[in-house]
Amino acid sequence: MAIKGPKGTHDIIFNEINKWHIVESKLTELMQLYDYNEIRTPIFESTELFLRGVGDTTDIVDKEMYTFLDKGNRSITLRPEGTASVARAFIEHSGFNEVLPSKFYYIGPMFRYSRPQTGRYRQFHQFGIEVIGSINPYLDGEILELMMNIFISLGIKNLKLEINSVGCPSCRPLHKEKLKNYLKKNYSDLCPTCQGRYEKNPLRIFDCKNLQCQEIINNGPLITDNLCEECDDHFKKVKYYLEMTNVEYLINKKMVRGLDYYTKTAFEITAGKEGAQSSLGGGGRYDGLIEELGGPNLPGIGFAIGLERVVLTMEEQGLFDKLDNKHDKVYVANVSENNINTTIKLVQELRKNGVVAINDIMSRKLKNQFKYANKINADYVIIIGDDEIVNHIYPLKNMNTGEQIYCSLDELIKILRGV
Numbered sequence: 001m002a003i004k005g006p007k008g009t010h011d012i013i014f015n016e017i018n019k020w021h022i023v024e025s026k027l028t029e030l031m032q033l034y035d036y037n038e039i040r041t042p043i044f045e046s047t048e049l050f051l052r053g054v055g056d057t058t059d060i061v062d063k064e065m066y067t068f069l070d071k072g073n074r075s076i077t078l079r080p081e082g083t084a085s086v087a088r089a090f091i092e093h094s095g096f097n098e099v100l101p102s103k104f105y106y107i108g109p110m111f112r113y114s115r116p117q118t119g120r121y122r123q124f125h126q127f128g129i130e131v132i133g134s135i136n137p138y139l140d141g142e143i144l145e146l147m148m149n150i151f152i153s154l155g156i157k158n159l160k161l162e163i164n165s166v167g168c169p170s171c172r173p174l175h176k177e178k179l180k181n182y183l184k185k186n187y188s189d190l191c192p193t194c195q196g197r198y199e200k201n202p203l204r205i206f207d208c209k210n211l212q213c214q215e216i217i218n219n220g221p222l223i224t225d226n227l228c229e230e231c232d233d234h235f236k237k238v239k240y241y242l243e244m245t246n247v248e249y250l251i252n253k254k255m256v257r258g259l260d261y262y263t264k265t266a267f268e269i270t271a272g273k274e275g276a277q278s279s280l281g282g283g284g285r286y287d288g289l290i291e292e293l294g295g296p297n298l299p300g301i302g303f304a305i306g307l308e309r310v311v312l313t314m315e316e317q318g319l320f321d322k323l324d325n326k327h328d329k330v331y332v333a334n335v336s337e338n339n340i341n342t343t344i345k346l347v348q349e350l351r352k353n354g355v356v357a358i359n360d361i362m363s364r365k366l367k368n369q370f371k372y373a374n375k376i377n378a379d380y381v382i383i384i385g386d387d388e389i390v391n392h393i394y395p396l397k398n399m400n401t402g403e404q405i406y407c408s409l410d411e412l413i414k415i416l417r418g419v
């Protein structure tokens with residue numbers, strides 16, 4: 001029996017990859033505009049990094065990590081997200097001695113052992129950014145504007161940006177106590193997971209899908225209503241930035257996000273869908289993470305976007321046709337084997353000059369070469385016969401209009417490059 005890919009993974013194969021390239025090139029183009037540097041960290045890290053970085057009350061650490069012992073008996077984990085790795089690399093390479101803030105972006109696979117379904121995979125891809133070294137709320141605003149700009153530039157419609165403030169170590173403990181006091185009387189009605197959350201991280205009860213838990217928590221105190229002065233002021237300035245830059249947002253006081261490192265601003269973006277797999281991306285501030293991982297007391301903020309969900313949403317919204325900015329393709333056909341040298345040299349010359357050129361590599365008859373050119377959606381076909389070898393004047397057929405013109409190599413290059 002043929003071997004299949006592991007459950008929860010997927011291949012990006014055939015024409016599918018073109019969609020990914022469209023998305024990825026837009027992302028790298030925007031990263032240049034906002035002056036971010038790419039960072040590439042290992043796919044696997046010490047398990048301890050995620051235990052300390054992501055936090056042991058999160059679903060990720062609790063049940064979703066791909067963890068194993070390597071041959072040297074070290075506990076290794078396939079990265080479930082990028083923030084902890086970027087923070088680790090920043091500390092390890094003394095990023096605090098470089099110009100601050102440090103601005104990074106990454107694109108790559110992440111691994112979470114969860115139940116696969118549409119939009120949720122065990123190996124998926126994230127694009128993310130992290131900025132380390134600035135506490136300024138206008139940075140939060142800029143990052144939110146950037147995140148929205150990414151989706152808008154890709155043409156995605158029905159965007160909904162939800163923001164919240166989840167407080168800081170000076171206001172959160174007080175709020176936690178208030179919440180626990182409120183929940184105490186209903187403790188026995190909470191689901192077993194939320195009973196576990198009650199002690200360690202009661203705010204996460206807002207994420208529970210259980211209707212009874214939702215009913216209980218819905219009327220509970222909200223962190224946004226219990227912020228300290230500093231967090232309150234910070235949140236006001238973030239909102240001011242968004243208003244100034246015309247970024248539409250909603251405040252969702254119940255959004256806590258499923259990672260332990262967040263402080264102050266937290267956010268999520270969806271596009272016209274509700275439910276568990278609707279989040280296209282999310283992020284927030286993590287002012288304590290660098291110190292938690294053994295670095296200096298430096299703040300950080302960032303977000304990550306799920307690329308499978310972006311591609312899926314763009315397919316659903318019919319966006320790939322409009323974004324297709326591919327170069328024209330020319331197929332160089334040869335009448336017989338005798339013309340093959342000219343065909344090969346012409347194709348080589350065209351490629352050297354930046355033209356996408358293809359020729360026959362299957363020893364097909366002319367009729368079948370034409371069929372092939374149609375199948376690969378060639379925009380133009382040039383047929384090389386005996387005359388063309390002698391004259392160096394080539395018949396260029398436009399496959400969309402059927403029109404044929406004769407031109408020299410220089411003219412060919414100009415037309416095919418669209419200059």
Ligand code: HAM
Binds near residue numbers: 114125
């Ligand atoms: P996250 O919310 O866990 O945040 O993931 C960000 C995005 O990754 C999600 O909104 C979703 O689009 C995508 N995603 C997550 N899990 C899966 C999955 N199993 N299959 C497909 N897509 C998925 C983080 O990872 C944080 N590190 C974001 C961040 C960066 N916060 C600060 N800096």
